[in-house]
Amino acid sequence: MNCLSPFLKIPPCIAAWGFLLTAWFAAAPAMAADRLLWHDLRLDDQGKLLAWSDADSPYGDVVCRAWNAFKKIPVQPNGYKTYIVYPVFYGPGDPRHALFFGRDWTHNPAGLFAMLTDAAMLYYPYSGDAEIIPLIRALPSLIRPI
Secondary structure, X not given: OOOOOHHHOOOHHHHHHHHHHXXXXXXXXXXXXXXXXXXXXXXXXXXXXXXXXXXXXXXXXXXXXXXXXXXXXXXXXXXOEHHHHOOEEOOOOOOOOXXXXXEOOOOOHHHHHHHHHHHHHHHHHHHOOOOHHHHHHOOHHHOOOO
8 A cells, every 4th residue: 555645656766765865864873983074073071062163162263264265265267156156066075176166056046145145144243254245245246037
């Protein structure tokens, strides 16, 4: 007996991948790791995860690092900054590609620009970093009708 409605049938290959990913994520806590992405794991006395930043304000440190990296995103060979055309970038862990070089994937520039604007509206009063204002103001002019 099939408990799924005919409208909710999942192709077997997708169901198999979903099962494998679920099993992998379920087993992930049991896997021992010394690093999380490119940072050494730091745990407290109870085994709880600590921030990798040693700054007095780890949140502020990470937020400032993220916006400083955003300001350094290069222009691609097509004349646009990476985030205009590509939703995914190569990071420091992939030496085969330049840092922030774009990777093809489904992209929603209008949604991304809205999220960046929202984040900038919170970051600017927090940091006073006026360098982000012209970067964000330029975004709406890049959206063109098809």
